[in-house]
Amino acid sequence: MTTGLVLQELLQGFSGPRDRRQILDRFAALPVLVPDRREHADAAELKNKCRRRGVQTGTIDALLAQLCLRHDLMMLTADRDFRNIARHCVLRLWTAPA
DSSP states (O other): OEEHHHHHHHHHHOOSHHHHHHHHHHHTTSOEEOOOHHHHHHHHHHHHHHHHTTOOOOHHHHHHHHHHHHTTOEEEOOOHHHHHHHTTSOOEEEOOOO
């Protein structure tokens, strides 16, 4: 699964129509999660919880983490910020084998 936010960030990171088409083609097979009002509210609470414990979390990262938590999904990421979030909730992260 993915979100529109992840797709948007990927598209913003690449240049050229060929790259854009490849990303859109590959992501077309993935179901898209659309956050609802509750998920936004819970993401804000997660962000606040992390901040109270000294972990700075971006708004988008908190929302992506909350989507994984609510839908019992494992997050695929290389971003260290999610490891920090996972220390304060039950966020499951997939890490590449060493």
